[in-house]
Amino acid sequence: MFYYSIGNSKTGFIKDQVRLNPFIVKTKMPSRELDIQDLKISFSTPRGKLTAVNGISFHLNQGETLALVGESGCGKTVSALSILRLLPEPPAEILSGKILFSGQNLLSLNAKALQNLRGRSISMIFQDPMTSLNPVLTIGEQMAETLLRHTPMSRPEALQKSADLLGKVEIPSPKEKLKHYPHQLSGGMRQRVMIAMALACSPRVLIADEPTTALDVLIQAQILELLGNLKRETGMSILIITHDLGVVAEIAQRVLIMYAGEIVESGPAQALLDDPRHPYTRGLIASVPKLGALKKTGTRLEEIPGNVPSLDQRPSGCAFHPRCNWAIEKCKTQKPPLREGEGQRQWRCHLEPGSL
Amino acid sequence: MNKGKGPALLEVRDLKKHFLPRKRFLQEQAPPVRAVDGISFTLQAGETLGLVGESGCGKSTAARTLLRLIEPTSGQISFCGKNLTDIPETEMRALRREMQIIFQDPYSSVNPARRIGRILQEPFEIHGFQNKKEKTEKAAQLLERVGLPPEHFNRYPHELSGGQLQRVGIARAIALNPKLVVADEPVSALDVSIQAQIINLLSDLKEQLDISYLFISHDMGVVEYFCDRVAVMYFGKIVELANSEQIYNSPQHPYTTALLNAIPNLESGRIKQEAPIKGDIPDPGNPPQGCAFQSRCPLKEKQCAEEIPALKEIAPGHYAACFLKQ
Numbered sequence A: 001m002f003y004y005s006i007g008n009s010k011t012g013f014i015k016d017q018v019r020l021n022p023f024i025v026k027t028k029m030p031s032r033e034l035d036i037q038d039l040k041i042s043f044s045t046p047r048g049k050l051t052a053v054n055g056i057s058f059h060l061n062q063g064e065t066l067a068l069v070g071e072s073g074c075g076k077t078v079s080a081l082s083i084l085r086l087l088p089e090p091p092a093e094i095l096s097g098k099i100l101f102s103g104q105n106l107l108s109l110n111a112k113a114l115q116n117l118r119g120r121s122i123s124m125i126f127q128d129p130m131t132s133l134n135p136v137l138t139i140g141e142q143m144a145e146t147l148l149r150h151t152p153m154s155r156p157e158a159l160q161k162s163a164d165l166l167g168k169v170e171i172p173s174p175k176e177k178l179k180h181y182p183h184q185l186s187g188g189m190r191q192r193v194m195i196a197m198a199l200a201c202s203p204r205v206l207i208a209d210e211p212t213t214a215l216d217v218l219i220q221a222q223i224l225e226l227l228g229n230l231k232r233e234t235g236m237s238i239l240i241i242t243h244d245l246g247v248v249a250e251i252a253q254r255v256l257i258m259y260a261g262e263i264v265e266s267g268p269a270q271a272l273l274d275d276p277r278h279p280y281t282r283g284l285i286a287s288v289p290k291l292g293a294l295k296k297t298g299t300r301l302e303e304i305p306g307n308v309p310s311l312d313q314r315p316s317g318c319a320f321h322p323r324c325n326w327a328i329e330k331c332k333t334q335k336p337p338l339r340e341g342e343g344q345r346q347w348r349c350h351l352e353p354g355s356l
Numbered sequence B: 001m002n003k004g005k006g007p008a009l010l011e012v013r014d015l016k017k018h019f020l021p022r023k024r025f026l027q028e029q030a031p032p033v034r035a036v037d038g039i040s041f042t043l044q045a046g047e048t049l050g051l052v053g054e055s056g057c058g059k060s061t062a063a064r065t066l067l068r069l070i071e072p073t074s075g076q077i078s079f080c081g082k083n084l085t086d087i088p089e090t091e092m093r094a095l096r097r098e099m100q101i102i103f104q105d106p107y108s109s110v111n112p113a114r115r116i117g118r119i120l121q122e123p124f125e126i127h128g129f130q131n132k133k134e135k136t137e138k139a140a141q142l143l144e145r146v147g148l149p150p151e152h153f154n155r156y157p158h159e160l161s162g163g164q165l166q167r168v169g170i171a172r173a174i175a176l177n178p179k180l181v182v183a184d185e186p187v188s189a190l191d192v193s194i195q196a197q198i199i200n201l202l203s204d205l206k207e208q209l210d211i212s213y214l215f216i217s218h219d220m221g222v223v224e225y226f227c228d229r230v231a232v233m234y235f236g237k238i239v240e241l242a243n244s245e246q247i248y249n250s251p252q253h254p255y256t257t258a259l260l261n262a263i264p265n266l267e268s269g270r271i272k273q274e275a276p277i278k279g280d281i282p283d284p285g286n287p288p289q290g291c292a293f294q295s296r297c298p299l300k301e302k303q304c305a306e307e308i309p310a311l312k313e314i315a316p317g318h319y320a321a322c323f324l325k326q
């Protein structure tokens, strides 16, 4: 039994709403699959030790889809990779924090235990499919290898299962594709191969780093539906990194907004999108081109002025203040407090609620 | 398709690119993959043409082929009045300066062993700028222009995030003030606020430098905002071509309609009107007889399984390849 569910089609969603008992939703605390506490990650560079992730805390509930959104370079991928200890250490270093998976701190596991976890209990879809697929092995060889590592089966069985998985992610003539090398597939197909590989061992937690960025909206809708179905069938939890707020609206129950290595806002997806509390979140939502709205009136897209601060130049006080229209004096020097609002809303800002 | 504003900047006629799978020992030669299977369109100077369509339908292949980064199987490409398919390599090299590409995948399009500053000097080097100070200055300007902090000059690609690196790709493409920029999903890897900056930047460059774009994207919102005309591709062919108002307000091909219906919407993401269409995507190595979209088409009729519909003008400037609309 899970307490949240998703569906892309109208019918799917409404059905689930009915099926859920609102009483249970309100009273039973969902169990936490992942609980990340005060995670701090730095990189050693020629310019010194730079903090990429600055003490973030969040959790992923069982059966939930949680979206992680934020500016390019804010540390989303680094945070995600650290969960499975996939960062190159050094230069990366986890300075502090805990990553609890079913109560166990992943940061204190040895290499072998981690290896067992990867791909089986927690699986990851990487942001860049080309660098994570081996260019000299065929798709079939790579997929079969993943399957064989975690599940006892014969090679022909592994190949058959690989073909089935490719079919599930809507790749045409999957048997043929097994013989292809990565460069022979289109960008979107490579991304779907990665998705198929991540789903191979029915993981409990799926970490998906921009899983649909290279896909057309139609395939994207199908993949999101597939993830939704898998989630319903297996109770899988999903941490999805995306910059597509439409996707967030469609599949996530909760959202984390990250800026310059910190989580600046979090809350239930629809509420957060309808009524952003942090100026950065507001800017993000405003810069999405709305269908039909801006039509050729010569208007520019709304943009957040200024640049992403690089790691060694992160501003003091609130890291967003140099780009913030509402910044006041104390934003320059003091860390903003964590504010809490009704319905699990949290954000970090000096401004009084309602000032935006 | 020519708007009649004088000669087109780019004119593509019946362009094809077929890939022949490698023959395996003792096996019959597999049929070719018809990645791009006869597309025709024109692009006027100063115009932005959007190219959208299914993942794997041949958009990137079309882009690479028309810049002759890979050799076309057949067809004509004329750029600035010159036929690219039969000019010597020396002349082609000079023309390359006028036509640039921004790639979909930022990591595989830069040399990982070079610093960003060096990568940004490459275009100047290839085209004969020698003065070291000038090159460095120009590279630094480019970096600023695409919104990257100056410290990135001395970094290596792996030290940048995906989005940061894509900006480097954009900077490199605009370095030599080209006439045509083929942008193959240039903003897919960028978050929305940076995406807006880059789209605004591309618009500014278009105004200032008279650049024309072939803009490949699957973000239907961005395409509507940024493109004057839109070509919708499916399975190696253009199935609909019209100005963006026509495409978005009165789509004629059922595939276009399906695409528009699948756009995730910020406000009403959860109350999508229709479920995504079902059905198998055809195999490029074994194309169906008749219309390639028939396996997923909700409006399929008998004729669709027998003949391939041609792209025909069904309203002024609005082309569609569907029997039901012709």
Ligand SMILES: Nc1ncnc2c1ncn2[C@@H]1O[C@H](COP(=O)(O)OP(=O)(O)OP(=O)(O)O)[C@@H](O)[C@H]1O
Residues within 6 Å of the ligand: A043, A045, A052, A070, A071, A072, A073, A074, A075, A076, A077, A078, A079, A091, A127, A310, A311, B158, B159, B160, B161, B162, B163, B164, B189, B191
């Ligand atoms: N190996 C590394 N060495 C030094 N710095 C690094 C390294 N890997 C990442 N960084 C830095 O850490 C920061 C966070 O990078 P990360 O890849 O997590 O960004 P992101 O939020 O995923 O961005 P995007 O949306 O562009 O993918 C960036 O400033 C990046 O330059």
Ligand SMILES: Nc1ncnc2c1ncn2[C@@H]1O[C@H](COP(=O)(O)OP(=O)(O)OP(=O)(O)O)[C@@H](O)[C@H]1O
Residues within 6 Å of the ligand: A183, A184, A185, A186, A187, A188, A189, A214, A215, A216, B019, B020, B033, B034, B035, B053, B054, B055, B056, B057, B058, B059, B060, B061, B062, B104, B284
């Ligand atoms: N070098 C190659 N050898 C064989 N087949 C290829 C090669 N390059 C591309 N293809 C095939 O050609 C078709 C078109 O690929 P292309 O990369 O042009 O698609 P695309 O429209 O850009 O897709 P995406 O939106 O996913 O990037 C695909 O079926 C792909 O597998």
Ligand SMILES: [Mg+2]
Residues within 6 Å of the ligand: A076, A077, A078, A127, A209, B161, B162
């Ligand atoms: Mg990333």
Ligand SMILES: [Mg+2]
Residues within 6 Å of the ligand: A186, A187, A188, B059, B060, B061, B104, B184
């Ligand atoms: Mg492509």
